[in-house]
Amino acid sequence: MNILGIESSCDDTCAAVVCDGRIVLSSCTASSAAEQNLYGGVVPEIASRRHIEHISGVVRAALDEAGLTPDGVDAVAVTFAPGLIGAVLVGVNFAKGLALAADKPLVPVHHLRGHIAALYLTHPELEPPFLCLVASGGHSHIVEVRDYTRFRVLGRTVDDAAGEAFDKVARTLGLGYPGGPAVSKAAEKGDPRAYDLPTPHVEGAYNVSFSGLKTAVLNIVNKAAMKGEAVRVPDMAASFQYRATEILAEKLLAAARDTGEKNICLAGGVAANALLRETLAAGAQQLGARLYLPELSLCGDNAAMIAAQGYYEYRAGHTADLSLNGLATLGIEEPFPEQRV
Numbered sequence: 001m002n003i004l005g006i007e008s009s010c011d012d013t014c015a016a017v018v019c020d021g022r023i024v025l026s027s028c029t030a031s032s033a034a035e036q037n038l039y040g041g042v043v044p045e046i047a048s049r050r051h052i053e054h055i056s057g058v059v060r061a062a063l064d065e066a067g068l069t070p071d072g073v074d075a076v077a078v079t080f081a082p083g084l085i086g087a088v089l090v091g092v093n094f095a096k097g098l099a100l101a102a103d104k105p106l107v108p109v110h111h112l113r114g115h116i117a118a119l120y121l122t123h124p125e126l127e128p129p130f131l132c133l134v135a136s137g138g139h140s141h142i143v144e145v146r147d148y149t150r151f152r153v154l155g156r157t158v159d160d161a162a163g164e165a166f167d168k169v170a171r172t173l174g175l176g177y178p179g180g181p182a183v184s185k186a187a188e189k190g191d192p193r194a195y196d197l198p199t200p201h202v203e204g205a206y207n208v209s210f211s212g213l214k215t216a217v218l219n220i221v222n223k224a225a226m227k228g229e230a231v232r233v234p235d236m237a238a239s240f241q242y243r244a245t246e247i248l249a250e251k252l253l254a255a256a257r258d259t260g261e262k263n264i265c266l267a268g269g270v271a272a273n274a275l276l277r278e279t280l281a282a283g284a285q286q287l288g289a290r291l292y293l294p295e296l297s298l299c300g301d302n303a304a305m306i307a308a309q310g311y312y313e314y315r316a317g318h319t320a321d322l323s324l325n326g327l328a329t330l331g332i333e334e335p336f337p338e339q340r341v
């Protein structure tokens with residue numbers, strides 16, 4: 001079964017074709033990240049406008065690369081929540097038009113469920129149940145994946161998302177957007193023990209917090225500026241990265257220890273972080289657990305993950321009609337809107 005996936009919830013316009021939820025036939029992206037970098041972060045209005053300009057070309061390219069016409073796909077899957085609403089709506093409306101014109105089922109996909117499905121593309125043998133840390137620009141969740149379409153959130157951030165903290169620290173250090181790769185690169189030449197940054201205390205065994213850590217970096221940078229000194233950017237980047245990845249890894253490993261789950265996974269844009277991957281690999285080995293990581297090209301936003309999750313949503317009967325709307329927020333565990341009544 002060939003599913004066309006469409007993703008436009010942030011600054012990447014993506015389309016892909018995936019066969020049976022596991023085999024990527026094509027995956028195409030047009031990004032407005034370079035333009036967003038001029039403003040130090042994503043400007044929603046710019047994201048929406050670029051999606052409008054790029055979406056038909058990106059979908060056409062994904063179909064061409066897969067050697068298909070719209071007639072040859074079995075369903076159209078699209079990110080409908082959560083995300084920048086103007087951006088989400090571009091993908092949702094395009095998917096609706098295509099589904100109507102080609103007379104194909106329309107499958108709404110939750111963006112974070114999509115990030116988790118990126119793991120099925122990298123590891124064909126992986127099946128639920130497993131534990132997954134989903135860390136992106138907007139979310140940091142520790143999720144029990146009970147089945148392909150059933151989830152339970154064990155912990156989440158109580159303030160900033162992990163990727164958001166990387167982005168804000170990068171901005172404070174003058175490293176540009178997106179912050180995660182920039183901080184990692186700067187950290188390569190830094191000493192992670194140079195600055196002793198705080199570990200937050202947070203209610204809830206598996207919850208995380210990044211606001212205090214981010215503020216600590218900001219305070220050190222401001223104090224140094226007032227004294228006419230400069231912080232050592234590589235050292236600060238390394239110290240921040242060390243603490244942020246420690247916070248994330250500890251909570252996922254604690255959840256694995258407490259639940260006895262032996263299959264643990266990482267997903268989302270922050271999953272590209274090499275130190276986080278190494279820290280979790282070492283921790284999983286100590287626990288006797290198996291760690292599954294998405295390949296680097298599938299960590300950040302892409303449409304292959306949406307098509308993969310779309311396959312499982314379709315099989316569960318989760319299709320929508322043309323009244324489908326986009327949502328800026330929606331919990332990963334919540335049923336689809338049309339099932340709520």
Ligand code: KG4
Binds near residue numbers: 010269
């Ligand atoms: O999943 P994603 O592409 O988009 C959202 O759904 O938000 O995640 C983007 C986030 C950004 O905040 C970016 O800075 C972060 O992932 N990120 C990283 C790395 N690569 C991307 N954070 C830490 N280390 C990285 N190597």
Ligand code: ZN
Binds near residue numbers: 137
């Ligand atoms: Zn994402």
